[in-house]
Amino acid sequence: MLSLVASGAVALWLETTGTTLPPPRSLSPLLEAPGLAFSTDTDPPAQQLVDRYVRRLSSRGFAPENQGLWLQAGTRVLASHRGTVPLPAASITKVATSLVALETWGGDRTFETAFYGTGTLNNGTLDGDLAIAGGGDPMFVWEDAIAVAIELQRQGIQRVSGDLRVGSTFSMNFKDDPIAAGTLLERAFDARQWTPDLENAYKRLSANSAKPLPKPQLDILGEVRSADDNPSVGRLLYRHRSRPLLTLLKQMNVYSNNVMAETLATQLGGGATVARRAARLAGVPPTEIQLVNGSGLGQNNRISPRAACALFAAIQRRLAADGRTVADVFPVSGRDGGTLEDRRIPKGAIVKTGTLWNVSALAGAIPTRDLGLVWFAAIDGGEDYVIPFRRAQDEFLDRLVAQYGDEVM
Numbered sequence: 001m002l003s004l005v006a007s008g009a010v011a012l013w014l015e016t017t018g019t020t021l022p023p024p025r026s027l028s029p030l031l032e033a034p035g036l037a038f039s040t041d042t043d044p045p046a047q048q049l050v051d052r053y054v055r056r057l058s059s060r061g062f063a064p065e066n067q068g069l070w071l072q073a074g075t076r077v078l079a080s081h082r083g084t085v086p087l088p089a090a091s092i093t094k095v096a097t098s099l100v101a102l103e104t105w106g107g108d109r110t111f112e113t114a115f116y117g118t119g120t121l122n123n124g125t126l127d128g129d130l131a132i133a134g135g136g137d138p139m140f141v142w143e144d145a146i147a148v149a150i151e152l153q154r155q156g157i158q159r160v161s162g163d164l165r166v167g168s169t170f171s172m173n174f175k176d177d178p179i180a181a182g183t184l185l186e187r188a189f190d191a192r193q194w195t196p197d198l199e200n201a202y203k204r205l206s207a208n209s210a211k212p213l214p215k216p217q218l219d220i221l222g223e224v225r226s227a228d229d230n231p232s233v234g235r236l237l238y239r240h241r242s243r244p245l246l247t248l249l250k251q252m253n254v255y256s257n258n259v260m261a262e263t264l265a266t267q268l269g270g271g272a273t274v275a276r277r278a279a280r281l282a283g284v285p286p287t288e289i290q291l292v293n294g295s296g297l298g299q300n301n302r303i304s305p306r307a308a309c310a311l312f313a314a315i316q317r318r319l320a321a322d323g324r325t326v327a328d329v330f331p332v333s334g335r336d337g338g339t340l341e342d343r344r345i346p347k348g349a350i351v352k353t354g355t356l357w358n359v360s361a362l363a364g365a366i367p368t369r370d371l372g373l374v375w376f377a378a379i380d381g382g383e384d385y386v387i388p389f390r391r392a393q394d395e396f397l398d399r400l401v402a403q404y405g406d407e408v409m
Helices: 025-031 044-059 090-105 142-154 178-189 196-207 245-255 258-267 271-282 305-320 387-404
Strands: 067-073 076-081 112-117 120-122 125-127 130-133 164-167 224-227 235-241 350-356 359-368 372-381
Touching: 044 067, 044 076, 044 387, 067 305, 090 245, 090 258, 090 271, 090 305, 090 350, 090 359, 112 142, 142 178, 142 196, 142 235, 164 178, 178 224, 245 258, 271 305, 305 359, 305 372, 359 387, 372 387
Parallel strands: 130 164, 164 224
Antiparallel strands: 067 076, 067 372, 112 130, 112 235, 120 125, 350 359, 359 372
16 A cells, blocks of 8 residues: 655655555445436435535525536436536546546556666766656656665666766656756765655665665766657666556545646646546546646636546446456545545545635545445535635535435444
C-alpha cells in the first residue's frame, strides 16, 4: 500500500507491504456496477432530500441554477436537480482521466525512466554526461531517486564528469520543469546534500529493504540542463519502473494531485481527447463532459452530475473483471486521508472531491441498507467561499444514510 503525506512544501513517504487491502465488506455491491440511468421515475423521499438541500443553499444566497445533484441506485434515478447540466467540476475531472487511463493502459501498467551514460567509466568516473529519458512517470519521488543512485553506484559510478541531461517528460516530486526536476534529482544522488526530508525518505526506503542500504554519494560535476528525451548516443545504464497505474491513480485521487493528472492526461492526448473518450466509455452525451485539461483546474472543465456518476460506474465495470473496485482508485471515508481529512463524510463512502475558488464538488458511491449502493454527485458553485458547500454535502450524505439505512460493517 502506497501512502503519500503532505508536510510543508513537499514531503513524501512510502510504505510497502507487498499486499493489497481487500475492499470492506460494505463495498461488495460495487461488484455489480450499473449502466447509465435514464428512468424519469424518481424516489419521492430521495427527491425531497435533494429539494431540501437546494432550498437550504438558496436560503444562504446560493442560486439554485448553480447547483447540480444526481442520485442513482442500480439503473434507477432516485433524484435530480439540474443533473444533466454540465457544471464547473473542478477535480471531478480526475475521474474522467482515471477512466481513460485505465481503459488505455490497464491497472498494472508501469512507466519507465531510463538513465544513459554518454561516456566511458574509468576508475569510478563516468567520463561524459548522465542523460535521463523520461517515460511519463507521474510520481517519481525522493525514494525513487535514492534507489537509482544506489543502483548506479553499485555499477561502479561514483561521479559524472559531465552534465546531468534531463528529458522533457521527466518530473520529480511533482516538478515538471526539467531544470527543477533535475536539481532535485542531483540533490538526492548525494547524501552530503540531503535535507531532513531526504533523510526521512532514506529511512523509509531502508526499512523496507531486506538488507542495509548504502547512502549514495554520487557527484555530478557538470550542470543540470534540458535535453532530448531520447539520447542519440550513450549506453543504457538503468531502467527504473514506476509503481503500477492503479497505485498511481489511488494516490492522485486521494491527494487530488494536479501535476500527476496533467502528466497522465498529456500522454492520453489532452483534455479534449480525454473528454471525448470518457463520454463514450461512460455512455453519456459528449455535451455532458467538456474538458480542457485532465486535472480540473479552471472554470472550463464541465461535467454534469449524471456524467460524474456514470464515470464512476464505468470505472467499476472496468475493474470488476480483476476483482477490484472503485475503492482501489478513490479515497474511502474512514480509511484514507488526503482531501477527506477535514470532511465529515459517512464511513464507507467512496468519493472524489473537487475544489476551485468558487466550486465544491463531491461524487462517488455510498452503501445503504435499503437501496444497496447509491451513486451520487453534488456540484455546487457561485461563491468564493466553499466551506458552506462542503458542510452541506457532508450533511446531505448523513441524511441520505439516515433515510435509507447505514450499511457500513
